[in-house]
Amino acid sequence: MELEPGQVHYLLRVMRLSQGERIRLFNGCDGEWQGRLAPHGRAKVAVEVERRTRAQDADDGPWLAFAPVKKSATDFIVEKATELGAARILPVLTERTIAQRVNVERLQATATEAAEQCGRLSVPEVAAPLTLPSFVAMWPAQRPLCVAHPQARDAALPLLDALTGPASASALPAGFLVGPEGGLTSVELDGLAALRCVKVVSLGTRTLRAETAAVAVLAVWQALNERSCAAATPPHFKDNPGQA
Amino acid sequence: MELEPGQVHYLLRVMRLSQGERIRLFNGCDGEWQGRLAPHGRAKVAVEVERRTRAQDADDGPWLAFAPVKKSATDFIVEKATELGAARILPVLTERTIAQRVNVERLQATATEAAEQCGRLSVPEVAAPLTLPSFVAMWPAQRPLCVAHPQARDAALPLLDALTGPASASALPAGFLVGPEGGLTSVELDGLAALRCVKVVSLGTRTLRAETAAVAVLAVWQALNERSCAAATPPHFKDNPGQA
Structure with a gap:
């Protein structure tokens, strides 16, 4: 298998690996493989793929939608969401969103690097930014969506209750929307209420x-999921095989 | 009340407030007060304190101990720990800790700024760095300590189980220790096992x-605590009034 120039740079210059050294490979669908850096010329490097070391795991993590913030915080959200198992990352432009430009390609590279770092066998897809109405229109009706926004306190459920109630998000494919620092407007909240799966x-x-809210919701989902896995009953996968 | 130079700079230059505008004040023990910027000279600014707007809440958050990482990640841990309610922040130097210098003063300033931003009425204390043996020696015997480190998977409890079991950390003052990226050594783990409260x-x-692990453990604690508060029974405070 021939490596791409960016991968060659990373392995030879950053990690300072040399010919014959072993690396682990994944492509998002065939599990994890062990390989060995083959003899290489000046610019091209190949890997001799040796054997499979792990099976692919189900990529049934939550979807994280968030209103982009300033550059470093957005990078941070993508990196942490990848580490915490998000399957899709959806930038959503709301009325009070400050950042209107989102470099999807750079964020996708951040997600790839984070997946490599944390030993995950898939890279979450970073979607092109959507306006909130388009986001509401594309959201699958059966995927629960927990909306966290700073002004919601009185009307809101504690996150753990939302995730552990009957027909809860932890027992189903889950989704989270984290609003901008200024919060969602009441018009936007009304628009979201059109989705019956919203809490x-x-x-x-x-x-x-x-960015703290984004990491917090995923950390709590991950802790619930870890407990389900430890009890050897991943209900979010068993009960709902056909869901989005 | 006269303001300090750093506060004057922040209010007048960064926030661009002018005479007569209202601000909220806290000192960590008397609750939240409303005040108004009084007429000011060139360098000195005073606040006329008007009335109390919130009572002081109990500062019974968890203690976060962590092995310092590179500068930006350490700043990040302190900022997020403050937002997520940590009552004390304890840098701990372990064998595989890379950063050996910790600027406690700068971290304390970061914590103060984060507390102001998130509407918290107390600033967590950032302690001077301790070696792991000193940390073990100072840890209060009755404060549960959850140790997260990357190599512990097989022997470890899922975090939620550790926090919600009988005599669990969520029903008591809680503590967390997040090891360095390379993990704790087995000698260090043995040292920690001397504390009976360790999981x-x-x-x-x-x-x-x-830094992800540090935020994750506090987010899960906070979610459990939020649920307890919503149920109007903060057991970690009622059941153990005299504890550290």
């Missing part, structure tokens, strides 16, 4: 930054 | 970066 959730009494 | 916890199958 507005509370993340406590303090006003979390957008 | 080694798992954060899932992916290898989280140290």
Whole structure:
């Protein structure tokens, strides 16, 4: 298998690997493979693929939608969402979203690097930015969507209750929407209410930054999922095989 | 009340407030107060304190101990720990800790700024760095300590189980220790085992970066705490009034 120039740079210059050294490979569908850096010329490097070391795991993680924030915080959200198992990452442009430009290609590269780092066998797809109405229109009706936004406290469910109630998000494919620092407008909240799968959730009494909220919701989902896995019953996969 | 130079700079230059505008004040013990910027000279600014707007909440958040990582990630941990309610932040120097210098003063300033931003009425104390043996020696015997480190998966409890079992950390003052990226050594783990309150916890199958792990454990604690608060029974405070 021949490597791409960016991969060659990373392996030879950053990681300082040399010929004969072993690396692990994944492509998002065939599991994890062990390979060995083959003799190489000046610019081209190949890997001799040796044997499969892990089976592909189901990519049934939550979808994370978020209103893009400034560059470093957006990078951070994508990196942490990848580590915490998000299957799709959806930038959503809301009325109070400050960043209107999103470099999807760079964010996709950030997600790839984070997946390599954390030993994940898939890279979440970073979608092209959507406006909130387009986002509402594309959201699958059967995928629960927990909306976290700073002004929602009184009307909101504690996050764990939203994720562990009957027909809860932890027992189904899950989704989260984290609004911008200024919150969603009431018109936007009404628009979201058109989705029957929406629950507005509370993340406590303090006003979390957008990137903190994004990491927090995924960390809680991941902790619930880890417990389900440890109990050897991944219900979010067994009960709903055909869901989006 | 006269303001300090750094506060004056922040209010007048960064936030561009002018005379007569209202601000909210807290000192960590008397709740939240409303005040108004009084007429000011060139360098000195005073606040006329008007009335109390919130009572002080109990500062019974978890203690976060972590092995310092590179500068930006350490800043990040302190900022997010403050937002997520940590009451004390304890840098711990372990064998595989890369950063050996910790600027406690700068981290304390980061915590103060994060507390102001998130509407918290207390600033967590950032302690001077301790070696792991000193940390073990100072840890209060009755405060549960969940240790997250990447190599612990097989022997470890899922985090939620550790926090919700009988005599669990969520029903008591809680503590977390997040090891360095290379993990704790087996000698260090043995040292920690001397504390009877230690549980080694798992954060899932992916290898989280140290700063992700720190945010994840606090987010899960916060979600459990939020649920307890919503149910109007904060057991971690009622049942153990005298604990550290």
